[in-house]
């Protein structure tokens with residue numbers, strides 16, 4: 001009973017603190033919200049890039065151009081070597097089939113191809129790379145090995161796109177990490193400063209509490225709760241912001257990337273996991289700040 | 301009401317048949333604020349359980365300081381102080397709150413929270429102890445009735461007269477049935493009729509077993525209520541008369 005009524009008292013006291021100095025707490029809550037919103041955005045962005053990489057990987061198809069003068073047997077020989085090297089699925093696309101496909105892809109323009117005196121396309125091999133070898137590094141090695149094969153004139157696997165995307169992903173995650181550390185530090189300092197003000201505003205109350213027999217913990221708990229409440233509120237605001245962002249800009253971004261991702265690969269900005277993570281991060285920020293404030297400014 | 305301290309006090313009260321247990325003891329206590337000459341010097345004092353003691357002397361004699369030493373509001377510079385058998389010069393910082401829960405204090409400067417209602421101010425003590433709200437409200441109401449302020453429960457302290465504020469402070473000190481009551485000028489702002497009422501209240505508390513120390517420089521109070529009187533002058537105890545002696549002196 002006593003524990004319950006104490007808990008009730010703490011909550012009343014903490015909520016009273018928020019009500020008592022709304023502007024100061026508004027600043028702390030917005031700071032937390034902005035920090036978490038930014039973190040959520042960074043997370044969403046890296047999610048999109050990851051998806052992009054994964055879907056690119058899913059389509060990783062290496063095209064191996066063969067020398068035009070190769071005969072059936074030689075093509076077959078290269079085919080065997082490629083299978084040995086890559087352990088993947090290899091299809092032979094004869095020059096006629098390649099021309100047909102190109103015509104089809106060009107549509108109306110394709111008619112012009114019929115005018116050509118002879119087929120300019122070489123025979124190609126299409127290789128579907130197995131999952132295990134789809135990382136940019138593995139692809140690079142594989143491409144090098146393939147290029148070295150006799151009878152192979154060229155190898156193409158969308159190298160530039162894959163490399164650039166993985167570089168972006170690396171930069172994003174590194175930048176996000178640095179930003180996270182800076183933002184978290186700043187946020188904790190700001191939360192601590194607001195709580196210092198709260199402690200100052202209630203120094204009389206604290207003095208009297210001590211005089212009538214309050215323990216240190218009793219005096220400190222409401223301020224820790226106040227920090228926790230700030231963190232939770234900040235996280236809720238950030239989640240609301242992310243949700244709105246996803247609603248308003250998500251479809252636009254989705255269609256922007258749709259040409260590579262294909263339809264349906266629309267990364268959600270607010271997932272259950274994000275909710276849990278942001279709430280936890282908010283609590284940690286609020287509590288961290290209030291611990292700093294209580295430790296430094298509440299000499300009881 | 302909780303804490304190990306009270307248990308000790310109660311146990312002693314029951315066990316001792318003959319000599320009354322000592323509630324407050326000072327052994328050669330000195331108190332000096334840094335940089336100043338001593339405010340209290342070589343104080344030796346025994347207050348028994350259930351006693352009523354006046355602490356008197358001119359302004360600046362050290363009455364408030366002596367009371368502060370008892371509830372650990374200040375630390376003695378030298379000497380030993382026992383409260384309820386515990387040496388408070390030696391108790392841990394974390395034990396101080398539990399000591400204070402058994403000591404009601406009427407502060408000379410009131411220490412009321414200006415933005416809280418009278419009822420909240422009185423209930424403050426109970427909040428700290430985690431008394432459930434309904435039960436606390438009930439106790440607060442009863443206490444306010446005893447000091448004649450039940451109709452002001454929802455007022456803010458600054459809207460009250462000096463005497464009314466004083467009674468709020470007394471109500472806050474008593475609401476938790478303390479073992480010891482330390483009252484610093486509890487009738488300083490009261491007219492004679494209210495003074496009688498408050499003194500009756502303090503006497504009543506004392507009869508129910510609470511040890512009471514009242515600091516006052518009001519001579520009429522001393523003559524009307526013939527109780528043990530400890531007189532301080534410039535930090536020294538200059539006289540310590542029991543009630544009978546005090547009464548005799550008044551007659552002469």
Ligand SMILES: Nc1ncnc2c1ncn2[C@@H]1O[C@H](COP(=O)(O)OP(=O)(O)OP(=O)(O)O)[C@@H](O)[C@H]1O
Pocket residue numbers: 333336339357358359360361362363364365366408517
């Ligand atoms: N916090 C303090 N720092 C320095 N000196 C102090 C402090 N508190 C009290 N004093 C000094 O101690 C002396 C005794 O003060 P105290 O308040 O105990 O007197 P008192 O007997 O209660 O007086 P009064 O009847 O006016 O309330 C005074 O000279 C005062 O200046």
Ligand SMILES: [Mg+2]
Pocket residue numbers: 363364365408484
């Ligand atoms: Mg005084």
